[in-house]
Amino acid sequence: MALIFCPECGTKVSEFASTCLNCSYPINKLKANSFSETKTKVKVENTIVWLLAFSPLIGELLQCLIAGCVYGDFWEMHYDKFWPVTIILNIILCNIDENKLKNQGVETEEFGSTWLVPVYLFRRAKFLGHDQAYFWVWIVLFTLDFFSLL
Numbered sequence: 001m002a003l004i005f006c007p008e009c010g011t012k013v014s015e016f017a018s019t020c021l022n023c024s025y026p027i028n029k030l031k032a033n034s035f036s037e038t039k040t041k042v043k044v045e046n047t048i049v050w051l052l053a054f055s056p057l058i059g060e061l062l063q064c065l066i067a068g069c070v071y072g073d074f075w076e077m078h079y080d081k082f083w084p085v086t087i088i089l090n091i092i093l094c095n096i097d098e099n100k101l102k103n104q105g106v107e108t109e110e111f112g113s114t115w116l117v118p119v120y121l122f123r124r125a126k127f128l129g130h131d132q133a134y135f136w137v138w139i140v141l142f143t144l145d146f147f148s149l150l
């Protein structure tokens with residue numbers, strides 16, 4: 001049984017409820033219109049998703065910073081030892097973004113796992129009716145980072 005948010009008061013209610021137990025908003029009406037509403041552009045906060053889009057670059061900079069603190073030289077090639085920093089950053093930002101969307105009443109189950117960042121970004125853009133710019137920014141930066149061109 002999935003829980004959904006009442007658009008009137010924000011209370012979590014069962015997806016099978018006919019009305020919200022807190023404010024008596026008709027939930028069954030919400031379910032009937034939910035498919036058509038989610039395919040249109042939804043206004044959500046996108047700050048975290050854009051940080052996520054640039055996370056391969058941000059992670060690379062964090063790796064250099066950590067290598068500088070540990071080895072005393074910011075630009076020496078030691079930063080490759082800290083590659084998990086970028087992965088952890090991606091997963092943390094994905095989870096933060098998913099939680100913010102859930103708090104705004106968006107059902108995020110269709111986005112996929114947050115540890116599969118490109119799948120999450122692609123499905124998020126498609127589901128919310130957004131253009132896929134943040135998905136492509138992440139792909140390009142990840143590819144450049146993977147081939148050590150950053």
